[in-house]
């Protein structure tokens with residue numbers, strides 16, 4: 001799968017069809033939850049430097065990638081956890097992104113970036129496209145600086161066959177404070193959805209979808225159905241499945257009749273599956289990768305509509 005030859009929307013459609021999976025594995029490494037098999041040396045030697053943790057994050061994420069490559073369409077590294085380690089973490093992030101792409105996984109870089117247009121250009125250059133420092137296939141972006149702030153990202157989508165996912169209706173309980181607020185006849189999230197639709201619909205790939213996608217939380221199934229209809233040609237990234245309470249019934253409305261149009265992210269319940277009560281007894285510490293594998297298989301099964 002080469003992004004150079006295919007639009008992001010088409011690459012995602014191909015990846016979903018090839019893997020028969022709409023699961024997106026969230027790569028959100030957290031010090032306290034890494035399997036002891038990875039951290040035991042760090043702890044026993046007391047060598048908890050940022051470099052050592054960054055190496056542990058790289059090992060953890062690349063081993064997860066080895067497990068899930070071929071089983072899912074995409075992965076979503078969450079930049080915050082890498083930034084938390086400082087420069088060493090940022091190097092690790094680049095390594096993880098490159099490794100995932102080398103295993104033919106599409107990479108959604110979750111950085112929720114944006115700024116005024118001229119600065120947004122730099123963010124787009126940094127995170128979108130293989131040649132960029134942290135070059136993924138797509139990036140999560142915030143719409144709250146307005147249309148001119150999204151344009152640089154859309155331009156880079158066109159130039160590099162990349163994609164973006166704009167925050168439309170987020171999964172967190174407090175998101176409604178702004179997103180559900182009425183502006184005239186519609187809510188803020190409905191206005192953002194109209195903007196996403198407009199930016200996207202002149203750029204459709206062969207699969208019928210375009211590069212300007214949306215984030216809609218699994219925790220808001222009614223709005224997901226509404227937003228599927230409001231943005232019929234946008235891929236939807238659906239976070240909030242698993243640890244935040246979303247389940248298979250909650251995400252069903254995100255898909256079109258061919259099972260395309262959405263990918264469902266799950267971070268903690270997959271990557272830290274070794275800690276889940278139902279897996280704890282089945283898998284020993286040294287088998288944390290098997291727990292990841294079982295969790296992905298289970299989610300894929302749940303989402304085969």
Ligand SMILES: O=C(O)c1cc(=O)[nH]c(=O)n1[C@@H]1O[C@H](COP(=O)(O)O)[C@@H](O)[C@H]1O
Nearest residue numbers: 078110140170171239240243244266267268
């Ligand atoms: O853009 C996102 O991915 C995102 C948007 C949103 O509305 N809610 C949300 O949880 N996310 C991200 O999705 C992931 C969810 O993680 P889990 O709750 O562990 O599955 C985290 O990386 C969040 O930052």
